[in-house]
Amino acid sequence: MADKRWAYVGLAVVAAIWGANFGFSRIAMESFDPILFAFLRFGLSVPFFFAILYWKEGNVGIPIRAALQLALIGLFGVTLLEILVMYSIKYTTLANASLLNVAPWPIFAALFAPLFTKESLTKRLAIGGIIAIAGVSLVILGGAEGFSISSENMKGNLMAFSISLIGALFNLSCMPLMRTYSALRVSTWFITFGALFMLPLTIGAWGEVAWSELGIREYSVTFYNVLLCTVVSFIVWNASMFRVGAARSNFFRYVVPATAVAAGYLMFDEGISLWQMGGGVLMAAGLVWISIDRKNSSS
Template sequence: MKKQERRWMHYAGLAVVAAVWGANFGVSRKGMETFDPVLFSFLRFSLALPFFFLLLKAREGSVGLPAKELPRLAVLGLFGVTGLEIAVMYSIKYTTLANASLLNVAPWPIFAALFGPLFLRERITPRLVAGGIAAIVGVCFIILGGGEGFDLSSGHMTGNLLALAVSVVGALFNLACMPLMQRYSALRVSTWYTAFGVLFMFPLTLPSWGKVEWAALGGSEYTAILFNVFVCTVFAFVVWNAGMFSIGAARANFFRYVVPASAVGAGYLFFDEAFSGWQLAGTAFMAAGLLWIGIERREPASIGA
């Protein structure tokens, strides 16, 4: 396969993963009607972990890593899985979906670009800036043009702050993974930081197991769990990390702007939510910005000092 074709496959993969994550905002909120946010996150990653190891063994023939890398992966797992995913769940629970979508998504690529020089020598080009601005304008139109709007009232402040923190920590987490992915595959890195994240998350779930009426769980709860395990975690993490390594962290993270568009589209298709002209215009701006970023040739990034 030609290099240009592989690059566009990575762009398409990033867009698909972001669309899946957008649809999962509603699925996760539904799941948290039954499960505590920490327990829901733990079920997602602990059930996905064996499949990560099986896939790693099948594709690469081994699952191990040098012992010297384990402390760094433990830190990545603690902050990037345990802390980050719990914060995402609580932000969805304690603020509106519009707030969570905007604050989780919009600042993330900006922080990735700002913090990038700490980890990589990844050039920020005028095309990347212009495309990013168009995408930011688009995602703001999509979210603010909806009926729910953006709400800064004190009742949502905890969720809003958590959502903003997710953008900061998430950008740093993505960038911190990149040097490891220069030495090992994206799948190997993902598998091991997920393993540590599950390990650190387990003690936090202990008060929650007894609160769930396991015998009363129905199809909707199991569907939410399976969707999170196989689609939002196993498939999404492998595809996202491979794409991010290929095209660069700054470019990849701008594809997170597909997340709120997907959330709005899912609401329109499955929950009869209205779709406004502002949101349609925002989708066009966002798509144009991402396309403008995508058609630029990228020079390979090198590891920072």
């Protein structure tokens, strides 16, 4: 049980790192094309992944069959997902994108988990999930933008909603592979393939960057994205997810928008409403309820 507690801590910390990255990425977008910056994030992380994998396990290989599976996971879970995230923000409001991107993801993970793993939807997980969903909805909708059902946002809304479905299936598809290979090996290879598929999409964007004018701020943001948001976070998230289960783990994604709101307050002087603070408390209560599932307390 102690190992699972550390896994829950790992999930929460990683989600907070990803949430804070909304603020750092906003800074990066002043200098980089969005798809180019996404490629830099994943592409520059590849050598680190392979170095750590070789150091930890003595080799970096993967069988052809597994490589084909991981290539497909990388295509959908890294390349397509990153593009959808960027364009959903372009074609709808930030509140819509955040809510439709984040809120349904754990629900889809819980619903489809039995197809990939032996996980089941427990009563405690369902109750905790409902509480967490209510909390994260208040965090997102309690801001100035609110939720919009305007027809002009429909394209972006559909993109954001599809992120939740694809993302949940992406997480779940890794679970069977991690029963044979380590979370580190699985992460290394699907990120490598995702970066390779993303590379052709950056053609034309490289020459638009004023590379000689980049300073410590831009390099610091890139460093944060590559090492913390990608290398450390994917290794910790996948290892923790394998330990406690995909359905339970994905509810911790609700920490992402809460941390993003906090980052906006600290970095850009954006306001935080009482509704958002209350939502954060409610979300935390739901996640604590999930993480102390009595059914697994003896394991």
